[in-house]
Amino acid sequence: MASHMKPLVLHAHAHASGPNPVKIAIALEALKVPYVVKPWNFGDDPETGVKGAEFLKINENGRVPALEDPTTGVTAWESGACMNYLRRVYDPGNTIGPPGSSAQDLVDFEKWEYFLLTTLGPMTGQLNWFKHFNSQRNDNAQQRYVAQTYRCYDVLEGQLQKSDGTSILPTRVTTVDFHFEPWVRGHTFAGLSLENYPMIHKWLGLMGAREDVQEAYAKIRNSTNIVKSA
Numbered sequence: 113m114a115s116h117m118k119p120l121v122l123h124a125h126a127h128a129s130g131p132n133p134v135k136i137a138i139a140l141e142a143l144k145v146p147y148v149v150k151p152w153n154f155g156d157d158p159e160t161g162v163k164g165a166e167f168l169k170i171n172e173n174g175r176v177p178a179l180e181d182p183t184t185g186v187t188a189w190e191s192g193a194c195m196n197y198l199r200r201v202y203d204p205g206n207t208i209g210p211p212g213s214s215a216q217d218l219v220d221f222e223k224w225e226y227f228l229l230t231t232l233g234p235m236t237g238q239l240n241w242f243k244h245f246n247s248q249r250n251d252n253a254q255q256r257y258v259a260q261t262y263r264c265y266d267v268l269e270g271q272l273q274k275s276d277g278t279s280i281l282p283t284r285v286t287t288v289d290f291h292f293e294p295w296v297r298g299h300t301f302a303g304l305s306l307e308n309y310p311m312i313h314k315w316l317g318l319m320g321a322r323e324d325v326q327e328a329y330a331k332i333r334n335s336t337n338i339v340k341s342a
């Protein structure tokens with residue numbers, strides 16, 4: 113990357129517990145794009161909270177990730193939009209985008225991206241909510257989201273068989289893998305097991321061994337410029 117470019121600002125959660133900012137950090141690491149992580153608390157503290165006035169100026173939806181690029185003046189939020197911005201602007205050689213260029217290749221890329229964004233991610237998110245955060249115990253809701261998340265794992269397991277567990281789209285790792293990585297890595301927090309998912313287990317091991325993945329987690333975990341705790 114050009115040495116004169118200003119680092120991008122990745123807005124993330126202060127305690128690195130949310131999966132969505134991690135995806136974007138992995139892509140930034142993979143592309144060797146300079147960035148800093150700005151951590152925010154959950155909640156509505158006006159200065160430090162994702163639902164507070166300062167952060168709502170960046171993302172009116174009050175969620176992380178958000179991504180600011182001082183070189184181009186672009187602000188993005190929604191991890192899918194952040195990811196595709198990075199691909200368009202910082203991956204001219206298409207090293208982490210669709211592995212092929214046919215109409216089918218492009219649809220394949222998008223369908224797995226959307227499957228994570230609309231289905232596996234939200235089902236796991238709801239499971240985490242009912243398991244860890246809902247003020248009332250609701251076994252019925254929890255069971256539904258366990259079943260739905262495992263159903264997504266079934267689908268992912270089948271897809272990974274095509275590459276013998278090396279990448280979600282056959283032939284190479286793409287941003288689709290980056291989208292799935294933190295959600296699947298969080299399976300233990302969600303109370304799920306990979307015992308019946310050998311391909312997912314293998315893929316997660318390979319992803320976790322990558323330098324860009326390790327750096328992404330470390331950088332978000334070590335981000336400290338938060339003003340105060342909520």
Ligand SMILES: N[C@@H](CCC(=O)N[C@@H](CS)C(=O)NCC(=O)O)C(=O)O
Nearest residue numbers: 130131132154175176177190191192
């Ligand atoms: N669809 C959004 C989801 C973003 C999201 O839910 N982020 C979580 C952290 S992983 C968050 O900011 N939660 C704080 C809140 O809901 O107040 C995306 O893909 O970026």
